[in-house]
Amino acid sequence: DAGVIQSPRHEVTEMGQEVTLRCKPISGHDYLFWYRQTMMRGLELLIYFNNNVPIDDSGMPEDRFSAKMPNASFSTLKIQPSEPRDSAVYFCASGLQETQYFGPGTRLLVL
Amino acid sequence: KNQVEQSPQSLIILEGKNCTLQCNYTVSPFSNLRWYKQDTGRGPVSLTIMTFSENTKSNGRYTATLDADTKQSSLHITASQLSDSASYICVVASSGDKLTFGTGTRLAVRP
Numbered sequence: 001d002a003g004v005i006q007s008p009r010h011e012v013t014e015m016g017q018e019v020t021l022r023c024k025p026i027s028g029h030d031y032l033f034w035y036r037q038t039m040m041r042g043l044e045l046l047i048y049f050n051n052n053v054p055i056d057d058s059g060m061p062e063d064r065f066s067a068k069m070p071n072a073s074f075s076t077l078k079i080q081p082s083e084p085r086d087s088a089v090y091f092c093a094s095g096l097q098e099t100q101y102f103g104p105g106t107r108l109l110v111l
Numbered sequence: 112k113n114q115v116e117q118s119p120q121s122l123i124i125l126e127g128k129n130c131t132l133q134c135n136y137t138v139s140p141f142s143n144l145r146w147y148k149q150d151t152g153r154g155p156v157s158l159t160i161m162t163f164s165e166n167t168k169s170n171g172r173y174t175a176t177l178d179a180d181t182k183q184s185s186l187h188i189t190a191s192q193l194s195d196s197a198s199y200i201c202v203v204a205s206s207g208d209k210l211t212f213g214t215g216t217r218l219a220v221r222p
Contacts, residue, residue: 004154042214043155043200056208091154098143098204102154 004103006092012109018080021106024073025094033100034067034077035091043091049075082110113138115203117213125221128191132216134184134201142204146175146186149198149215158186158199188218196220 005024013019025032033048047057052069060067064083069075079086087110093100115136124130136144143162147155159168159175161184167176172189188195201213 043202043212045210045212048208093154098145098160099157102156105154 004092004094004101006090006103006106008106009104010107010109012111013082014111015083016081017110018078019082019086019108019110021077021090021092021108023075023077023092023103025075025092026101027073029094029096029101030072031095031097031100032069032075033091033093033095034075035093035102036088037091037105038088046077082108084110086110113203113205113209113211115201115211115213117199117201117216119216120214121217121219123219123221124191126191126193130188130191130218132186132188132199132201132218134186134213136182136184136201136203136211138182138203138205138211140206141179141182142206142208144175144177144184145202145204146173146184147200147202149200151197155200191220193220193222 007022030051034046035043037043046059047067048055049069067077089105089107091102091105093102118133143160145160146158148158149155158170158173161168161177163179174187177184196219198215198217200215203211
């Protein structure tokens with residue numbers, strides 16, 4: 001298995017633009033998580049899904065952030081409009097119960 | 112407020128030496144405690160997951176301990192190798208899959 005796949009690996013955009021991050025979880029995993037990591041705040045859980053259904057989105061910072069999981073093999077995290085403070089590494093992870101497998105992350109820079 | 116504090120923030124040791132990283136938490140109700148290793152530029156990788164009834168768990172040269180009474184955990188690395196250079200993150204889960212993250216300990220192993 002290729003593991004969790006994220007795209008793009010790097011994204012540079014200008015403030016106000018829409019950003020879409022993509023994730024393909026490991027086949028057979030029924031949990032999918034989106035995290036954000038910054039030097040200041042460390043690792044933060046944004047939202048997680050179980051069987052494609054959003055379970056807890058209390059970590060989503062504000063309405064500019066939205067996440068979808070239309071099927072078991074694909075999820076997106078969208079930021080619209082983006083702001084410089086959204087600059088971070090965004091990780092997707094998938095898993096079965098407690099064990100999570102992280103993707104390589106998307107490094108986002110908003111200018 | 113649920114909190115996870117890790118110490119030290121950073122650590123430098125010589126190759127072959129042992130070291131111990133600390134994690135103190137004030138998370139309630141407690142479900143499990145996880146240690147992750149994160150190499151620079153990569154996603155975290157799970158090392159151990161410990162439930163309330165477990166007070167020690169090993170994964171190769173990594174040994175985690177848990178004292179649920181004092182709400183402390185440690186990660187002991189034996190005979191360190193250059194590849195152990197990474198950030199080590201302690202994560203505590205409470206009921207309902209709420210996760211509280213530590214800010215990590217950055218370990219550098221020097222030859």
